[in-house]
Amino acid sequence: MGRPLTLTYELARYLLPRRNWGRKGRLFPIVLMLEPLEACNLRCAGCGRVREYAGVMDRRMGVDEALAVAEGAGAPVVSVSGGEPLLHPKIADLVEGLVAQRRWVFLCTNGLLLRESLPQFRADRRLCFVVHLDGTARVHDGVTGRPGAYAEAVAAIQEARARGFRVATNTTAFHGSDPADLHELFRTLTTLGVEGIMLSPGYAYEHVTERELFLKREEAVRAFREILDGERFPFYDNPLFLDFLRGERAYDCTAWAVPTYTVLGWRVPCYLIADRHTADLGEVLDPGLWARYGPGRDPRCAGCMLHSGFEPASVFDLLHHPWKLLRRQR
Secondary structure, three states: OOOOOOHHHHHHHHHHHOOOHHHHHHOOOOOEEOOOOOOOOOOOOOOOOOHOOHHHHHOOHHHHHHHHHHHHHHEEEEEEEEOOOHHHOHHHHHHHHHHOOOEEEEEEOOOOOOOHHHHHHHOOOOEEEEEEEOHHHHHHHHOOOOOOHHHHHHHHHHHHOOOOOOEEEEEEEEOOOHHHHHHHHHHHHHHHHHOOOEEEEOOOOOOOHHHHOOOOOOHHHHHHHEEEOOOOEOOOOOOHHHHHHHOOOOOOOHHHHOEEEEEEEEEEEOOOOOOEEOOHHHHHHHHHHHHHOOOOOHHHHHHOOOHHHHHHHHHHHHHHHHHHHHHHHO
């Protein structure tokens, strides 16, 4: 199926005039991570949000607030997550408002409420549901602690596709993830006709107790070589970022390009670490802030290879050196 060409065109039109801004200390968002609530209908192993935001699980971001944040940030892409965004009573209005702003909206969901929620939404090229799956039924149901979670997510993908919605998936690789199981999952998703498969290593949040689940950087490189090499699957990630996961490229953290807004405000500094929250996006986009964060600067960042931190760097690399795609062997 593949991503819409219009999305690629609009991203290029947004990025090309800004491609040297980062080098000059002018930081800007590419993707807005919008979390209109933190409540979830699952308690997955390895999830930090349900612990970190335990005191504000009852809060719901207003639609007007969410749309104003998106307008102020100006990012062409908005990833709506949480929590489980389909628990938000006004989620369809929020998405409709973002689409009306001509944002590209990726609504991230565990899929359990997707089938019953689909009638609220209108199929639009600017809306894509992203269903999270961490393996086949045995693995995914184990991670979520919910028997039948995998089957319901797959059924939701099928229903969404039948109704004309764009659908992608997101998979997190943990310590002990079985490449053979993930390949089986990816074959199934390809057969289902998903637009693309997003892939990222897990990260040991400060608020997660199951820290043994997470990959250290050296482990991650070995694991991703097994996962990525061999069969070809429709991965959504930038190919240069996939090379980074294999350990074939080195990138600096550019998490400032994917700022996260929650019911408490902007996370400072990033999606993974919140030393504080602020009402001012400018604090997240302050170059001085990023002199203190990232591998080699903050020990909490040492093992991070998450897409929200490093995929923007691969995009900037591609903008400056497009021939690198031609030199790739795979």
